[in-house]
Amino acid sequence: MTVVTPFEGIGASVKRKEDLRFLSGRGRYTDDINRPGQAYAHILRSPHAHAAIRGIDLAAARAMPGVVAVFTGADMVGLGGLPCGWQIHNKDGSPMAEPPHPVLAQGKVRFVGDAVAVVIASTRAAARDAAEAIEVEYEVLPAVATMEAALAPGAPAVHDGVAGNLCYDWHIGDPAVNAAAFQGAHKVVEFELVNNRLVPNAMEPRAAIGDFDPTTGDYTLYTTSQNPHVIRLLMGAFVLQLPEHKLRVVAPDVGGGFGSKIFHYAEEAIVTWAAGKIARPVKWTADRSESFITDAHGRDHVTKARLALDAEGRFLALHVQTLANMGAYLSTFSTSVPTYLYATLLAGVYTTPTVYAEVKAVFTNTVPVDAYRGAGRPEATFLLERLVDVAAREMGMDRIEIRRRNFIPNDAFPYQTPVALQYDSGDYVATLEEALKVADWAGFEQRRQAAKAAGKLRGIGISTYLEACGIAPSAVVGALGARAGLYEVGTIRVHPTGSVTVLTGTHSHGQGHETTLAQLVTDRLGVPLAQVDIVHGDTAKIPFGMGTYGSRSLAVGGSAMVKAMDKIVAKARRIAAHLMEASVEDVEFDRGTFRVAGTDKTKSWGEICLTAYVPHNYPIEEIEPGLDETAFYDPKNFTYPGGCHICEIEIDPDTCQVAVVNFTAVDDVGRVINPMIVEGQVQGGVAQGIGQALLETAVYDENGQLLSASFMDYQMPRANDLPPVSVATHTTLCTHNPLGVKGCGEVGAIGSPPAVINAVVDALRDYDVRHIEMPATPAKIWGIIHAGQRLAAE
Amino acid sequence: MPQVTLTVNGASHTVEVEGRTLLVELLREKLRLTGTHVGCDTSQCGACVVHVNGDSVKSCTLLALQADGAEITTIEGLAKPDGTLHPMQEAFREYHALQCGFCTPGMVMSAIDLVQKHPQGLSEKEIREGLEGNLCRCTGYHNIVKAIAAAQDVMHGRRAELAPAAE
Ligand code: FES
Ligand code: FES
Numbered sequence: 001m002t003v004v005t006p007f008e009g010i011g012a013s014v015k016r017k018e019d020l021r022f023l024s025g026r027g028r029y030t031d032d033i034n035r036p037g038q039a040y041a042h043i044l045r046s047p048h049a050h051a052a053i054r055g056i057d058l059a060a061a062r063a064m065p066g067v068v069a070v071f072t073g074a075d076m077v078g079l080g081g082l083p084c085g086w087q088i089h090n091k092d093g094s095p096m097a098e099p100p101h102p103v104l105a106q107g108k109v110r111f112v113g114d115a116v117a118v119v120i121a122s123t124r125a126a127a128r129d130a131a132e133a134i135e136v137e138y139e140v141l142p143a144v145a146t147m148e149a150a151l152a153p154g155a156p157a158v159h160d161g162v163a164g165n166l167c168y169d170w171h172i173g174d175p176a177v178n179a180a181a182f183q184g185a186h187k188v189v190e191f192e193l194v195n196n197r198l199v200p201n202a203m204e205p206r207a208a209i210g211d212f213d214p215t216t217g218d219y220t221l222y223t224t225s226q227n228p229h230v231i232r233l234l235m236g237a238f239v240l241q242l243p244e245h246k247l248r249v250v251a252p253d254v255g256g257g258f259g260s261k262i263f264h265y266a267e268e269a270i271v272t273w274a275a276g277k278i279a280r281p282v283k284w285t286a287d288r289s290e291s292f293i294t295d296a297h298g299r300d301h302v303t304k305a306r307l308a309l310d311a312e313g314r315f316l317a318l319h320v321q322t323l324a325n326m327g328a329y330l331s332t333f334s335t336s337v338p339t340y341l342y343a344t345l346l347a348g349v350y351t352t353p354t355v356y357a358e359v360k361a362v363f364t365n366t367v368p369v370d371a372y373r374g375a376g377r378p379e380a381t382f383l384l385e386r387l388v389d390v391a392a393r394e395m396g397m398d399r400i401e402i403r404r405r406n407f408i409p410n411d412a413f414p415y416q417t418p419v420a421l422q423y424d425s426g427d428y429v430a431t432l433e434e435a436l437k438v439a440d441w442a443g444f445e446q447r448r449q450a451a452k453a454a455g456k457l458r459g460i461g462i463s464t465y466l467e468a469c470g471i472a473p474s475a476v477v478g479a480l481g482a483r484a485g486l487y488e489v490g491t492i493r494v495h496p497t498g499s500v501t502v503l504t505g506t507h508s509h510g511q512g513h514e515t516t517l518a519q520l521v522t523d524r525l526g527v528p529l530a531q532v533d534i535v536h537g538d539t540a541k542i543p544f545g546m547g548t549y550g551s552r553s554l555a556v557g558g559s560a561m562v563k564a565m566d567k568i569v570a571k572a573r574r575i576a577a578h579l580m581e582a583s584v585e586d587v588e589f590d591r592g593t594f595r596v597a598g599t600d601k602t603k604s605w606g607e608i609c610l611t612a613y614v615p616h617n618y619p620i621e622e623i624e625p626g627l628d629e630t631a632f633y634d635p636k637n638f639t640y641p642g643g644c645h646i647c648e649i650e651i652d653p654d655t656c657q658v659a660v661v662n663f664t665a666v667d668d669v670g671r672v673i674n675p676m677i678v679e680g681q682v683q684g685g686v687a688q689g690i691g692q693a694l695l696e697t698a699v700y701d702e703n704g705q706l707l708s709a710s711f712m713d714y715q716m717p718r719a720n721d722l723p724p725v726s727v728a729t730h731t732t733l734c735t736h737n738p739l740g741v742k743g744c745g746e747v748g749a750i751g752s753p754p755a756v757i758n759a760v761v762d763a764l765r766d767y768d769v770r771h772i773e774m775p776a777t778p779a780k781i782w783g784i785i786h787a788g789q790r791l792a793a794e
Numbered sequence: 795m796p797q798v799t800l801t802v803n804g805a806s807h808t809v810e811v812e813g814r815t816l817l818v819e820l821l822r823e824k825l826r827l828t829g830t831h832v833g834c835d836t837s838q839c840g841a842c843v844v845h846v847n848g849d850s851v852k853s854c855t856l857l858a859l860q861a862d863g864a865e866i867t868t869i870e871g872l873a874k875p876d877g878t879l880h881p882m883q884e885a886f887r888e889y890h891a892l893q894c895g896f897c898t899p900g901m902v903m904s905a906i907d908l909v910q911k912h913p914q915g916l917s918e919k920e921i922r923e924g925l926e927g928n929l930c931r932c933t934g935y936h937n938i939v940k941a942i943a944a945a946q947d948v949m950h951g952r953r954a955e956l957a958p959a960a961e
Contacts, residue, residue: 015887015888015890016887016890018895019886019887019892019895020887021895022892022895022898023869023879023883023886023887023892023895023898023902024829024869024870024872024873024879024883025827025828025829025830025868025869025870025899026829026870027829027895027896028828029828029831029896031822031828031832032822032828034826125812125814201931202894202896202931203831203833203839203841203894203896203897203929203930203931203932204831204833204894204896205832205833253894253895254894255831255894255895255896255897256893256894256896256931256932258931287835288833288834288835288836288839289835289836509894510893510894510895510932511893512893676890676959677890679890680890680893680933680937681893683933683934683936683937684893684931684932684933684934685934686934687933687934687935687936688931688934710834710835710836710838711834711836711838711839711929712836712838716929716931717934717935718925718926718929718935719921719922719923719925719926719928719930719935719938719939720919720922720923720925720926722922722934722935722936724918724936724939725934725936748934
């Protein structure tokens with residue numbers, strides 16, 4: 001009898017193991033957790049973008065029913081501030097300005113939403129009521145809401161002692177070589193653009209519960225985090241001065257992150273510290289209105305670029321000057337985003353021999369800005385792919401041809417860029433060709449004519465992009481200023497009956513790790529998927545980990561698991577050799593069966609696992625019992641996914657609405673473990689990219705009030721705003737990790753925005769438009785169309 | 795404190811609430827049915843959708859007192875007691891229509907109501923329009939739309955079993 005088991009290993013679109021609990025309402029998100037005796041925190045926040053606190057009267061609040069305690073910054077003096085994880089150096093070698101980031105405001109507030117006081121009460125409603133009874137006397141100060149205002153001579157200082165509101169003035173590349181390359185250019189294309197500020201808006205608002213056991217001195221924090229170990233390190237070591245063994249951080253089911261839940265936030269420290277003060281659990285859950293003004297925002301760059309070309313359209317040199325908004329304080333990884341995650345990407349998929357980038361990071365009286373899906377790489381890609389389109393038009397060249405002419409050829413890998421990175425693999429022609437075919441680029445003119453006959457303006461846009469993820473080699477990022485290592489950790493715990501528990505330092509908040517990572521085990525060890533469980537998100541269970549961001553879970557976390565499985569297999573072969581009285585070298589292992597090479601002598605996986613834990617007949621002098629191995633994996637390089645996105649849109653000239661009619665993504669994400677999940681990740685990323693390009697933007701008024709501070713004012717993509725997205729992959733393997741994987745979490749959000757805007761500009765080609773800033777709203781398009789008509793009429 | 799009596803997933807409950815208590819707070823905090831989520835404070839996201847007397851309702855937008863006497867179904871009450879999933883739940887799993895799962899309960903409850911109210915069947919465009927009140931930040935909706943399209947055939951008896959998702 002042959003037992004046919006479905007293939008569940010690498011390459012199988014198996015259904016997700018985590019779905020059943022989510023579909024049954026049995027997910028366990030932070031706000032679903034209640035601790036016995038729990039009190040509730042409500043945080044009083046600044047209504048002003050910039051103000052001195054002249055006094056706080058807590059008496060009325062303290063007297064309100066149910067109030068347990070009220071704390072302000074004065075109670076937290078002596079504790080640390082929220083640390084920044086990456087130190088950038090200025091052009092002159094001096095370190096960046098790093099002003100303190102207090103957990104609760106110390107004498108001054110610097111953005112609308114800055115935490116001023118915390119009320120802890122027996123119910124959520126009582127805490128909120130009491131917070132309203134706090135009297136704060138503010139002396140309102142002039143605020144800087146934009147980078148332009150912050151950099152103006154004589155601008156108000158966000159932080160005393162930070163001259164000109166400048167966090168750093170950094171550069172990469174060789175300015176002399178770059179300037180020289182512009183000298184002989186046939187043409188220089190100059191271009192300015194904005195990368196609009198976004199609010200990440202994971203659907204689960206942030207939440208945190210602090211718990212304290214006075215008899216042991218143990219603290220526990222439950223939090224909506226993408227990286228619980230990092231939070232334990234940052235909060236324990238830098239803010240609360242708690243040693244790791246007294247602090248447990250649990251990140252249970254988390255409802256989306258997109259970067260915004262990487263960072264260590266004030267509320268995590270507040271509830272943990274307050275739980276110790278009142279010896280009761282303290283819970284805080286953000287309202288969406290609070291999320292808008294406290295979750296780190298994304299993007300917000302203003303850039304000037306110059307591209308030099310020769311007469312054939314070859315890129316000779318690129319010079320980029322970018323202003324990057326940091327907001328009011330430095331969030332955990334904010335400083336790395338516009339530098340090492342942005343400027344290092346400015347070669348893109350092209351052979352541009354010299355790139356010189358200068359980046360100024362600026363403090364403003366706005367919410368801190370940090371990594372949001374793609375972090376730096378979407379900004380680089382938007383700049384490059386818009387610039388290439390503009391250059392093609394101004395050179396009178398075809399948009400595809402100019403890209404082909406400048407692609408890094410397949411035989412050039414490993415390819416050293418002029419901006420530090422060395423790409424290991426890719427095939428930009430293949431992804432381009434496939435996308436052109438799937439999107440029927442050749443048939444577009446016909447569709448444009450048909451649309452025109454129907455009174456619509458149709459356009460098509462392309463982007464050929466690359467990104468760097470799988471972050472990151474510790475020594476490399478350390479040399480560049482990172483204050484952490486970026487390896488990952490995996491434990492493979494084989495149980496006596498052969499089932500497997502994996503402890504991973506990565507964290508799943510939608511990515512499907514419980515399935516994808518289990519597939520790695522099934523593929524290698526032959527254990528059925530149902531007998532493999534993935535455990536993540538708890539510092540008390542998992543040895544260590546750096547968490548999930550930068551599309552690193554599989555490339556780095558999966559690789560750590562492979563290393564741990566190597567150790568498991570090596571040990572298991574020794575046990576099998578002993579049982580079969582063979583030499584270890586002769587024992588082969590293939591998905592569940594140990595065999596003495598060339599014989600029919602075999603032992604099953606189950607027999608070896610049982611023997612490891614019941615070591616009666618066992619080489620006990622040589623090896624220890626048990627089958628439980630941990631590995632730390634530090635990547636050798638970044639991984640470099642890339643590909644081609646094509647967007648086709650139609651504008652109704654009466655309403656100036658843009659309808660995305662087709663979207664094609666052909667991505668090279670390296671080896672694909674679960675095609676269904678990869679497709680879902682790309683679709684979700686593309687939705688966020690289309691959202692940025694057409695709908696979303698965070699708008700501040702000149703006083704620093706966030707105007708787009710709710711779902712009524714901030715346009716999230718809804719089902720009807722988005723097209724069906726066709727996703728395909730073309731694989732070249734990553735050459736330096738054992739799985740050959742590159743990562744797929746961010747490609748959708750990186751490649752898509754320029755494809756959309758290139759399509760919008762293409763649709764408007766009969767009007768006088770060189771560029772349209774994101775989001776391409778009907779109002780902007782109306783302005784272009786009507787200005788064009790006026791021009792024609794005159 | 796005033797009392798409200800209501801039936802949730804077939805079981806009757808009498809609960810003391812404040813006048814300002816929302817239905818979603820009653821479900822999550824008093825009955826500990828935490829499958830219903832809160833994603834906003836402006837009635838925009840749909841994470842909190844439940845069925846009240848057979849209609850999909852944003853439970854963050856109804857006072858608990860207004861639900862006195864009502865029959866309520868939450869995500870926890872959809873599957874049969876033997877664990878058999880509702881065809882909509884099944885379809886979401888089959889078509890990978892969820893990632894982080896946070897929008898999912900509200901999305902599923904809305905989708906069921908949408909399909910039930912359109913026995914003649916919904917086109918892709920109509921499904922997209924019908925999801926106006928539900929936000930998902932993870933999936934881009936593509937697979938949610940496919941799942942609903944597949945589930946409606948089963949719910950309306952046009953197919954005995956869910957059409958499998960293409961590989
Ligand atoms: S919680 Fe957002 S609509 Fe109810
Ligand atoms: S699955 Fe995460 S919000 Fe929809």
